[in-house]
Amino acid sequence: MMRQRPSWLRRLRSVGDLAGRVFRHRWTRRLRVAVAVGLAGITGAMIGVLLFARADLNVGPFSAEMSVTPSVEGGTEINIPPLGSLHLDSHRGPVHLRVALGSLDQSRTEALIDNPSAISSAGENAAEEVVSGVSRLALRALGLAVVGGLLLGALAFRDMRRTAAAGVTALVVTGGSLGLAAGTLRPDSISEPRYEGLLVNAPAVVGDARRIADNYGKYTEQLQAILGNVSRVYATISALPVYEPAGNTTRILHVSDLHLNPASWGLIRTVVETFEIDAVIDTGDIVDWGSSAETTYVSSIPTIQVPYIFVRGNHDSTAIQAAIARQSNAIVLDDTLTEVDGLTIAGIGDPAFTPDKSETNEAGDTAGPEIHTAAGERLAQTIRNSGKPVDIALVHDPAMAQPLSGLVPLILAGHQHNRSVSMLPAPTPAEPDPSASASLLPSPAVTGTTPMSTRIMIEGSTGGAGLRGLEKDEPTPLSLSVLYFDENRELKAYDDIRLGGTGQSNVEMQRKVIGLDPDPEPTPIPSAALPSAS
DSSP states (O other): OOOOOOOHHHHHHHHHHHHHHHHHHHHHHHHHHHHHHHHHHHHHHHHHHHHHHHEEEEEEEEEEEEEEEEEOOOOOOEEEETTTEEOOOOOOSEEEEEEEEEEEEHHHHHHHHHOOHHHHHHHHHHHHHHHHOOOOOOOHHHHHHHHHHHHHHHHHHOOOOHHHHHHHHHHHHHHHHHHHHHTOGGGGGGGGGGEEEGGOOOOHHHHHHHHHHHHHHHHHHHHHHHHHHHHEEEEHHHSSSOOOOOOOOOOEEOOOOOOOOOOHHHHHHHHHHHHHHSEEEESSOOOSSGGGGGGGGGGGGGGGSSSOOOOOOOOOHHHHHHHHHHHHHHHEEEEEEEEEEEEEEEEOOOOOOOOTTTTOOOOGTTTTTTTHEEEEEEEEHHHHTTTTTTTEEEEEEEEOGGGOOOOOOTTEOOOOSSOOOOOOOOOOOOOOOTSSSSSSSSSHHHHHHSOOOOOOOOOOOOTTTHHHHHHHSSOOOOOEEEEEEESSOOOOEEEEEEOOOTTTTOOOEEEETTTOOOOOBBBOOGGGGSSOOO
């Protein structure tokens, strides 16, 4: 006799049979196919958009890449390597716009500077270029989404109708997402960005972007007049009977603190050609952050076409120093010596790397003055060990200069964004230490009864302090100097050139002949008195 199955097992079997009939029903089958087609279309669209939806864009002198990605919250992300990123609540919807700001194109930048009217036209065209780039990106994303849906549908189903349905699904979903983003667009979100990365530490610069842009427009409008005035001023000064450079005179151009200002290169080239400069000396802070992205800025050095001697500033990293050393006409000094046109020049880089210093950052000098004094002492010892007389010593921060007093006749520095010339106090003779080796004893020039007088010339900012100079109501002028040395390698005269800042086209030039007027009284340069804004 056969044993009867339990009732619960019979009910379970009947439920299974019912589920099987429902699963095999034609409407259930159609629903499964529809879901599979939808998933194939959406997945293919996402793959196509994620892998290939890119659009290159030129906005003024910048190159950028735009892309879209699926997102729950939408919005726009603008990456500015290596400074960080801006995040804008620009729209809602499942589409996230990403803009990667690339490098500054050197040729387009120089073209804008050489043609002041191009600045205003570039500003007027910027919005148009962005809208055009976004439109191209949207069309490309839509096309790629459809192609991705069709390809995945073809691979999954091998059926024409289902493949077409997957493509239509991709078109509808992608088009709807882009339409939702366009419908919820918030143009005023640009005034409410969220910062990430180094930009968090520089809200003042970003917040004042509109005022800086306005000032920069005024500045570039006057640039052509400024450069032309340099030549006219030189022609007038050269005719003065006070000092006439002889044929064997060596002319050195001293620049400092360019701070990424692209206008500096045109100015330097003009002065080099007009004044027949033999070499350019740069006492540092050629860039602002010391990042690898800024290395393209120094690629303009070979256009100067004379030796370019450089010492690192506190805004210049070792990567920037290495990039400068790779330039064909550049000579980087870092506790080393070189000889240019008969002049022996020694220099050392700034031991402090503080790219985020600003006028509101009073803690910028936390490293203390000791490291600057130690760097100056290290260069002084290198000069003594060389056994040769040095004509010019190069440092960035004047706090490094005092250990060189009595050892060299001239020190060139920068950092303060303010032009000044003074004499350093004579060194205090050190008591000889019997235990010290002979190589560490002070040189005769220091221990003698009449030590050498040392003049320090601190250059202003040849870049007008970069963007910082455009933030102020009183703009920072562009400063540079031409130094004249005779056949005996002695400084005989120098020209201070000062170009008006933003919105000003005036040029001032003053020639100083050594010996006509008494030298200024020796003035110590305490590091505590130095500004922290450089």
